Amino acid sequence: MADKLNSKIPDGPLAEKWTKHKSEIHLVSPNNKRKLEIIVVGTGLGGASAAATLGELGYNVKVFCISDSPRRAHSIAAQGGINAAKNYQNDNDSIYRLFYDTIKGGDYRSREANVYRLAEVSAAIIDQCAAQGVPFAREYGGYLSNRSFGGVQVSRTFYARGQTGQQLLLGAYAALNRQIAAGTVKSYPRYEMLDLVLINGEAKGIIARNLVTGQLERFGAHAVVIATGGYGNAYFLSTNAMNSNGSAAVQCWKKGAYFANPCFAQIHPTCIPVHGEQQCKLTLMSESLRNDGRIWVPKKLEDVEKLRKKEIKASQIPEEDRDYYLERRYPAFGNLVPRDVASRAAKERCDAGFGVNETGKAVFLDFSDAIARLGHQKVAERYGNLFDMYEKITATSPWEEPMMIYPAIHYTMGGIWVDYDLQTTIPGLYAIGEANFSDHGGNRLGASALMQGLADGYFILPVTIGDYLSKKFAEPKTDINRVEFAEAEKSVQERIERLFSINGTEPVDAIHKQLGHIMWEYVGMARDEEGLKKAIEEIEKLQKYFYENVKVTGTQFEFNQELEKALRLEDFFEIGKLMARDALERKESCGGHFRVESQTEEGEAKRDDQHFMHVAAWEWKGQGIEPERHIEPLKYEFIEVKTRNYKD
Amino acid sequence: MEFNLKIWRQKNAKAKGHFETYHIAGIEEDASFLEMLDILNEQLIREGNDPVAVERGCQSSGPVSFDHDCREGICGACSLYIDGRAHGPDDHVTTCQLFMRHFKDGATITVEPFRSAAFPVIKDLVVDRRAFDKILQAGGFISVNTGSAQDANTLLIPHDKAEESMDAAACVGCGACVATCKNGSAMLFVAARVSSLALLPQGRPEAKRRAKAMVAKMDELGFGNCTNTRACELECPKGITVNHIARLNREFLKAKFSD
Numbered sequence: 081m082a083d084k085l086n087s088k089i090p091d092g093p094l095a096e097k098w099t100k101h102k103s104e105i106h107l108v109s110p111n112n113k114r115k116l117e118i119i120v121v122g123t124g125l126g127g128a129s130a131a132a133t134l135g136e137l138g139y140n141v142k143v144f145c146i147s148d149s150p151r152r153a154h155s156i157a158a159q160g161g162i163n164a165a166k167n168y169q170n171d172n173d174s175i176y177r178l179f180y181d182t183i184k185g186g187d188y189r190s191r192e193a194n195v196y197r198l199a200e201v202s203a204a205i206i207d208q209c210a211a212q213g214v215p216f217a218r219e220y221g222g223y224l225s226n227r228s229f230g231g232v233q234v235s236r237t238f239y240a241r242g243q244t245g246q247q248l249l250l251g252a253y254a255a256l257n258r259q260i261a262a263g264t265v266k267s268y269p270r271y272e273m274l275d276l277v278l279i280n281g282e283a284k285g286i287i288a289r290n291l292v293t294g295q296l297e298r299f300g301a302h303a304v305v306i307a308t309g310g311y312g313n314a315y316f317l318s319t320n321a322m323n324s325n326g327s328a329a330v331q332c333w334k335k336g337a338y339f340a341n342p343c344f345a346q347i348h349p350t351c352i353p354v355h356g357e358q359q360c361k362l363t364l365m366s367e368s369l370r371n372d373g374r375i376w377v378p379k380k381l382e383d384v385e386k387l388r389k390k391e392i393k394a395s396q397i398p399e400e401d402r403d404y405y406l407e408r409r410y411p412a413f414g415n416l417v418p419r420d421v422a423s424r425a426a427k428e429r430c431d432a433g434f435g436v437n438e439t440g441k442a443v444f445l446d447f448s449d450a451i452a453r454l455g456h457q458k459v460a461e462r463y464g465n466l467f468d469m470y471e472k473i474t475a476t477s478p479w480e481e482p483m484m485i486y487p488a489i490h491y492t493m494g495g496i497w498v499d500y501d502l503q504t505t506i507p508g509l510y511a512i513g514e515a516n517f518s519d520h521g522g523n524r525l526g527a528s529a530l531m532q533g534l535a536d537g538y539f540i541l542p543v544t545i546g547d548y549l550s551k552k553f554a555e556p557k558t559d560i561n562r563v564e565f566a567e568a569e570k571s572v573q574e575r576i577e578r579l580f581s582i583n584g585t586e587p588v589d590a591i592h593k594q595l596g597h598i599m600w601e602y603v604g605m606a607r608d609e610e611g612l613k614k615a616i617e618e619i620e621k622l623q624k625y626f627y628e629n630v631k632v633t634g635t636q637f638e639f640n641q642e643l644e645k646a647l648r649l650e651d652f653f654e655i656g657k658l659m660a661r662d663a664l665e666r667k668e669s670c671g672g673h674f675r676v677e678s679q680t681e682e683g684e685a686k687r688d689d690q691h692f693m694h695v696a697a698w699e700w701k702g703q704g705i706e707p708e709r710h711i712e713p714l715k716y717e718f719i720e721v722k723t724r725n726y727k728d
Numbered sequence: 729m730e731f732n733l734k735i736w737r738q739k740n741a742k743a744k745g746h747f748e749t750y751h752i753a754g755i756e757e758d759a760s761f762l763e764m765l766d767i768l769n770e771q772l773i774r775e776g777n778d779p780v781a782v783e784r785g786c787q788s789s790g791p792v793s794f795d796h797d798c799r800e801g802i803c804g805a806c807s808l809y810i811d812g813r814a815h816g817p818d819d820h821v822t823t824c825q826l827f828m829r830h831f832k833d834g835a836t837i838t839v840e841p842f843r844s845a846a847f848p849v850i851k852d853l854v855v856d857r858r859a860f861d862k863i864l865q866a867g868g869f870i871s872v873n874t875g876s877a878q879d880a881n882t883l884l885i886p887h888d889k890a891e892e893s894m895d896a897a898a899c900v901g902c903g904a905c906v907a908t909c910k911n912g913s914a915m916l917f918v919a920a921r922v923s924s925l926a927l928l929p930q931g932r933p934e935a936k937r938r939a940k941a942m943v944a945k946m947d948e949l950g951f952g953n954c955t956n957t958r959a960c961e962l963e964c965p966k967g968i969t970v971n972h973i974a975r976l977n978r979e980f981l982k983a984k985f986s987d
Contacts, residue, residue, distance in 0.1 A: 133874040148795065149861050151901055152803040168881065204877070211877035213870045213925045215885075215893040222884030240894055246802055247897060254869035261865040269858065292850055321797040355758045360766055361799040469801065472818075472825050475758075538874045587773040589766065631773055633790040638740065639851040641793055642773070 084338070085697055085712045088499040089193040094718045095175075098197045101500070102543055106550035113138035116549050117301040117557060119286055121273045121328055123150030125245070125530055126513025127307030128252035129537030135259030137542060139549075142299055143256065144268045144288060146323055146644075151253045154309060154321040155533060158245025159366035159466065161227060161237035162209075162530040164202040169226050173234040175199045180719060182528060185231040185418050186493070186521020187671035187687060188721050189341070189695070191714065193500060194518045201539040202531050206238055208538055212251040216240050227462075228371050229526035231418035231726075237527045242366050242466045248530055252537070271297075272644065273328045274575075275568040276304065276335045276509065283509035284558045287568045291644065294637035296572055298565045300558030303508045303545060306332060307537070310492035310514040312345060314652045314659065315604075316596025318489035319351060319364040323644075329496055329515055330651035337504040338697035338710065340497035340517035342655065343663035346524055346672045347605055348490030349375075349422035352473055352483075353442040360589070362488040363473060365445070366466055367526040370415045372450035372459070373483070375422070376402045377434040377443050387436050394436070394444055394482050405429055413726040420523045420672045420685075421726060423487035427605050428683065430486075437484055446482035487605060491529060493520040493672065494662070497697045497712075501544035502536060505697075508552075510545060512536035517695070522671020576636050579646050584629035588645040591626050592652070595619065599656055607663050608676040615660040623653045658698060658707065665709055668692045689721060729755045729828055732836040733768060737789045738849050741856075745849065747838075748789060757829040761816060762796050762806060764828055794853040801825040801965065804900030807907070808853055809840040814904035814963045822902060822965040842907035846914070846950045857903050859949045860917060867941035868921045870930055889927055896924035898966040905960035911952030916960040918942050919976035920968050926979055936983035943980055 090101040108116065116139050120131040123145040131143040145153060165178040178199035183190060206224070210216060216238050217225040226235040240247040259265040270291040277285040277298075285300040311326030312318040333339045350365045378384050379401050386392045405425055407414045417425075426443050429435070436442050451459050456479075460467070467478045474484070496504050496511035498518055503510050513533040520528065602615035626649065634640040669678040669685035670692065678686045695712040730753035738745030752768050759767075769791035776790060797805040806823035810816035816826045831837060839853065847855040885893075897920070905916035922939050925931030931938075954973060961970050 129874075136873045147797060147803075147805060148857055149901065151861075152797055152805050154798060154803070156804075157798045157800055157802050166880075204875075207877040207880045208872075208874060210880035210883060211870065211872045211930055213893075213928050213931050215890050215897050215924065215928065216880070217894075218885050218887045218890040220887045222886050223881050240897075243802065243894075243898060246900075247894075250897065254864065255872075255874070257861065257865040258869040258871060260861075267861070269861070292856075321803060322799060323797050356756050358756055358759045358763050358767060360763055363800045469825075472801075472821060473827070475827075475829065542874070585774060587770045590770060631776070633773055633776060639793055639854060642791060 084505045085497070085710055086499065087191060087712060088501060089191065090500065094192060094196050097193050098200055105543060105547045108546050108550050108553060110138050112553035114140070115553055116140065117142065118303050118305060118545070119144070119299055119301040120305045120307060121286065122153065122307035122309060122515070123253070123256070124153035124155035124307060124309055124513060125249055125252055125533030126515070126537045127153070127305070128249065128256045129534050130305055130307060130512060130541050131265055132252060132255035132259050133538050133542040135262065135264035138264065141259070141265040142268060142301065143265055144271045144273060146270065146272045146291065148269055150256060150267065150269065151250065153249065154324050155249045155530070156246045157321065158530055159242040159364065160229065160368035161239035161244045161527040162205065162248060163229070163236050163525070163527045164206045164238060164531065165199050165236060166203050166206060168224060169235045171234045173236050177234065178202060178236065181232045182519070182525060183521070183719060184724060185525040186523055187724055188521065188689070188693065188716065189670055189714065190519055190521030192716060192718055197540065198519050198532060198535050201535045204539060205531060205534045209248055209251050212254060214240060214247045214251045227368055228416060230367055230370060230416045230422065231413070231525045239368065242368065242463065245530060248534065252534070273331065274572045274647065276331050277565050277568045278335055278506065279558070279562065279564050282507045285560065285565060287565070287572050292639055294635070294640060296569050298560040298569060300560045300565070302549060302552045302555065302558065303510065305541065306496060306509065306511045306515050307513050308515050310495065311652070311655045312489045312492050314595065314655045315489040315599045316592050317354065317359065317362050317600070319348060319362050322361060325648040325651065326655045327648050327651040330654050332496055332504065332506070332509060334700050335506065336700070337506050337509060338497040338699055339494070339658060340695050340697045341494035341662065342659045342698065343666055343673050344493035344522050344671060345489060345659065346419055346491040346493060347423045347487045348419055349426055349487050350445060350485045351488035352470065353437055353439065353486040363469070364488070364490060365470060365483060365485060367419070369445060369463060369466060372454070372462070373415065373445040373447050374404055374449060375406050375415055375443055375445055376404045377429045377436055379403045381433060384434055384436060388438055395448070395480070403434070410726045412728045417726045418523055418525060423605060424674060426487055442484040442486045444482035445485045447478055448482070451479070491524055493517065493522065493524050497695070501547060502541050503544070503548065508548060510541060512541050522673055575647070576643065579630070579632045579643065580636070582627060582630050582632070584631050586629045586631060588630060588632065588642055588649055591622065591630060592645070592649050594622055595649070595652060595656055598622065603656070603660050603663055606674050606676050609664065612660045612664040616657055619653055619656045619660070626653070661707070662696055662698065665696065666692055687723070729757055729833045731755065731831065731834070734836060734838045735792055736840045737792070737852055740851055741848050755828055757827070759828050760799070760824060761810070761826040761828065762799060762824050765792060765794060768792065792853060793851045796824060799824045802900060804902040807842045807855060807902055809842055809907055811838050814842060814908045815965055820965055820967045822900065842903050844903070844906045844912040846912060847903060847906065859951070860901050860903065862949060863914065863918060863942055863945045864921065866945035867934070867938040870925060871934060883929055885928060893924045893927040896920045896927070896968060896972050899968055900966060902965060904963045904965060906951065908959050908963040909952065910957065910959070911955060913954045914946050914951040915954035915973050915976070916964060916968060916970065918946050919972040922979055923972035923975040926975060935979055936986060939976060939979035940983045
């Protein structure tokens with residue numbers, strides 16, 4: 081069991097580990113690659129880049145996505161940018177600094193070797209994307225532009241307006257299209273993975289539902305790659321797309337893959353505040369806005385009252401009556417502190433009664449200084465589309481009045497446990513991008529999700545999976561008529577039939593909303609023992625309620641979005657409980673995980689390195705049985721572990 | 729706010745479709761159009777068990793199926809034709825970025841799928857847009873394998889060129905241009921990709937081949953011809969202009985002449 085959590089970090093000096101490891105990996109010859117099949121589930125930055133690259137290498141790839149096209153994966157919505165240690169700005173950036181910032185930003189809960197490798201391959205990502213025709217922002221001389229992001233003191237973020245994720249995904253999607261045309265990749269849009277199939281303990285295929293016909297279909301391969309993103313939608317309201325879900329991860333978990341650090345969820349400080357109960361989705365305003373926007377609330381409670389009654393506008397409050405609380409508390413980083421710090425500071429001000437909208441859950445993000453300093457045109461070039469988007473949603477122009485923002489669930493650092501090769505505890509099963517846990521520790525820095533997705537997909541997985549496949553090329557194609565496939569399909573079929581048979585009165589979304597309330601209340605920005613225990617109890621009650629009262633309309637063998645949602649919600653219950661359980665056991669504050677019992681006198685997060693400097697990896701033990709917590713200790717050999725300090 | 733919704737219902741690709749009318753009340757004006765549909769669906773699911781509603785025929789079709797995902801105007805999934813316009817009455821938005829404050833209280837709103845010969849209906853308001861993927865597979869890429877790229881700063885691209893390329897690259901692939909064109913042409917979609925890559929030095933080597941292959945595939949898949957009505961640019965949620973069609977035509981002609 082302890083062996084299962086062998087991270088397989090190569091030995092040797094930090095900067096040489098990846099090069100050394102690559103030189104020791106077994107290769108698969110071109111004629112043998114043709115005999116090997118790989119399933120990739122998900123077509124975001126990780127999945128699309130991996131499928132395309134594996135296709136280029138000559139493997140036979142099958143790629144699955146739940147949307148009507150691979151291009152719609154939620155990576156498309158990432159706005160601000162992608163980090164890379166290019167040092168184009170001559171501001172003394174380096175691989176080491178990107179590595180250091182990421183480890184520190186993650187509050188010393190990620191693996192040194194993985195993060196160093198991520199920083200090492202980051203520069204090649206920019207080169208690859210530029211070659212694909214991604215229109216990165218450029219200076220007048222034609223050179224690439226950079227901007228800054230939270231948690232760092234250099235300018236290393238590359239961007240394409242506020243649509244960087246879109247452009248990078250379209251680049252990966254184009255590379256994927258090229259391989260589909262070449263016949264190395266076969267694409268299955270509108271297919272949803274509903275189970276993982278193991279043969280002799282190794283991942284050999286999946287059961288997927290054709291979302292148009294409703295048929296369950298079997299797909300076999302020599303290896304399976306999960307690239308299905310995060311599980312933030314357990315909170316119902318999040319910045320994730322409506323269809324983003326954690327189901328593939330849960331299926332893998334139930335089949336024996338360990339699930340690591342589930343409680344590490346990122347709450348993004350700059351989202352448009354909730355407007356009412358009818359809302360189903362929160363919209364993110366890019367972190368890049370914090371480069372030039374200043375965050376504040378009024379100093380005086382009477383101004384807050386007047387704002388709420390709409391008697392005054394924010395722009396009428398004089399400078400001396402504004403509390404730029406991030407600049408006040410964290411002078412060295414100011415408005416560019418990491419996300420977890422910025423989110424908690426907003427909550428602190430709002431809890432103290434200074435929230436600026438009717439619900440008391442909003443702070444200002446103000447551009448008036450930037451507009452005065454840079455001029456309208458420059459600000460429009462940098463943030464024009466974000467300003468437009470904000471105005472469309474709120475009917476208020478950020479050119480005239482500051483934006484109102486509030487934290488919301490955005491990203492999950494936790495995920496399927498993987499070793500250095502990105503292989504899970506199930507041989508032949510790999511997890512990449514947000515779906516795995518490995519690189520961001522307790523908190524992800526801005527513009528690092530795109531970097532990790534593409535690092536995994538373009539440069540890491542295609543190399544490491546070869547080591548496993550080099551032992552498999554003599555094996556015949558996986559036979560989908562085997563009993564293991566039949567059994568998996570049968571269990572999925574039973575699961576679907578059970579959902580239809582309940583025939584209650586409650587719509588799926590109504591129950592999902594209740595789960596969201598429980599999660600946000602007890603497993604949100606501040607967590608304590610009592611609340612977390614309550615969360616587990618409440619989720620169990622709700623789960624029971626679901627199985628007695630849910631109404632899934634329609635039938636299995638048709639296009640049926642209610643059935644899709646019901647299946648995903650079943651898995652969100654398990655994720656919600658697991659998150660609460662993990663948060664309960666991690667009795668320290670760390671990154672995005674804030675335990676009320678563990679804070680400094682100033683209210684800052686207090687880590688407990690002595691007891692919790694480890695990865696918690698959870699093993700599924702069966703329905704209704706408590707999962708088992710295993711530990712992978714984290715060793716810091718190359719950097720000194722410190723208390724995060726963004727004050728000076 | 730309250731509305732009467734006249735919505736296209738169609739069981740599957742082969743079935744005949746029809747309109748059904750529903751009444752909905754208690755909608756906040758800050759709600760988005762899709763949130764309003766979510767609320768309608770909750771209502772339809774609950775009413776499905778109500779015998780009175782069944783008599784009224786409400787149970788027959790159940791909740792309305794529609795494509796949606798990011799709900800922030802970037803994934804391109806949502807695709808509703810509302811009161812005779814792709815993505816509804818607001819300019820340059822996707823359906824998910826359309827808010828109920830743009831409608832008159834008490835209005836009757838007609839909701840249909842994007843209609844085009846190349847986009848068959850899957851169910852209700854959901855259409856099959858795989859034809860777009862096929863067009864891009866025909867040549868909407870630069871042929872570069874992972875790992876072979878040079879340093880990104882060795883390719884100098886002047887600021888304005890990069891911005892112009894980005895204008896075209898902003899296409900979300902929703903298909904509003906096709907749905908709104910009386911000929912069902914995909915020219916704006918094809919032009920956006922061709923133009924975005926043709927403007928960049930790294931896109932030049934394959935520019936001719938790309939234009940020819942994508943136009944040929946578009947014709948093969950049953951999209952109509954462009955007759956320069958410019959309706960597409962009015963409805964494009966990302967404001968992509970027909971100037972890019974002009975560039976596509978230039979690339980296409982160059983390719984033809986060099987044959």
